[in-house]
Amino acid sequence: MGKINIFFLLLFVFFILSGCLENQETKKNEVRKVETKDEDIIHSEVVSAKSTIEDAKSDEEITLQEKDEKWIWDGVNNYILFRNGHYVTAYQTFVEAVSHAKKMKESTVYFRGDKDIVWQSSNKSTSKLINAPLISQLPELPRGCEVTSLAMLLRTAGISEAKVNKTKLAKEIKRDTTPYKKENGQIFFGNPYDGFVGDMYSLNTPGYGVYHGPLAELAEQYIPNKVINMTGSEFEDIMFPVSNGNPVLVIHNSWFKKLPESQFQTWNTPTDKVKITMREHSVLITGYDKEYIYFNDPLSNIKNKKVNKKDFIDGWIQMGKQAITYVK
Incomplete structure (x- = not known):
């Protein structure tokens, strides 16, 4: 009886040692993590x-x-x-x-x-100014600030005027063709997140503009695998490309500061309710320093126009932190 107990004891020890060796081998093969x-x-x-x-x-x-x-x-x-x-x-x-x-x-x-x-993280630049081409949206595109800013962006990226211009981009930009309707005090129209809304060529008929998504998609057709959509970022982060010499297209407003709530209205669109301001505008950021943001404005046709930095940032945040750029 004693011999049988010793046999089972030895067998038990054998299995324990085998398990330990297997665990050690498994640990060697695991990906090592260090905190x-x-x-x-x-x-x-x-x-x-x-x-x-x-x-x-x-x-x-x-x-x-x-x-x-x-x-x-x-x-x-x-x-x-x-x-x-x-x-x-x-x-x-x-x-x-x-x-x-x-x-x-x-x-x-x-x-x-x-x-x-x-x-x-090591970027500590405090000022930069880019020499980007200035293009006016007028007279052809009274509501075409976004595609005109995109034309400036693409020209800076090296696309020739023969290949890209504002009127060509105006025809190519994705559109939301939802017709304008006002009913029971509510506005039903397109969604600028989905495509350009309304008439880009005349202020006498309903129209609005377009946001970052369709603009980035169109830019991708001209500079494939180079478009950077930075929408949702902090403003300091979208200045890194500017530091490297690449301008940034942003959606803003024509006052270049935070707007009062009275300047906004809500539209019912096929995809969602959207908060809209008819002050919406788009420009191409070309520089910055400690006090100002510089940009090419397609509406006023001013190159490197400057606005108080805090005002500009506040207005940009209010419009949804929309920004796109490119890599060279």
Whole structure:
């Protein structure tokens, strides 16, 4: 009886030791995580570029390839976050990437590879002025400030006047053709988030404008894989491209400051209710300093027009923080 108990005891010890060895081997094969404290944020250990490429190959959403020692990022997560020169992760939008990058020191956000930097924590520039071409929306497009600002943006990006101009963009911009109707004190019309609303060519018939989405889509046709939609970002973050010499198209208002609520009305559109102001306007930001924001205004036809910085930012926030730019 004693021999049987010793046998089972030895067998039990054998299984325990086998399990411990298996656990140790499993731990060796697991991806090691290291917690580092940086401004009260806990991060996973960053990995090398080579490891990142290997990891991305098995990811269903993103593909990272190495070609001629350059990175090519192809997929939905176009904004790539690096910290201290090491890959951290990637995001679908500029806003997501930058909001996370701002929690880290020595962070950089790239766009679709390792060449184009769209945001960097080390940027300390306090002033910049870009020489972007000035184009007037008048007389052809009394409601065409957005496509005219887009024409200025694309011209600065290197697209020739022969290939792009305001009237061509006016024909190509996506439209919401919902007819204007006023019934029981309510307005039914199109949604500028979906396309240009109303008549762009005359102020004698109903019309409004268009917002960032359709503008970015149209810009993509001329400079594919280079358009950066920064809508929703903090104003200081959309100034990084300006620091690098790339102007920024914004949706604003013609007073260039925060408007009183009396200047707004609500429209019923096929997709949603939208808060609208007939003061809506679009300009191309060309510079900044400590006191002013500079921009090309297609309505007044003034190059590098300047407005008080705080006023400009307040008005821009009120209009939904809409901004698009490009990488060279």
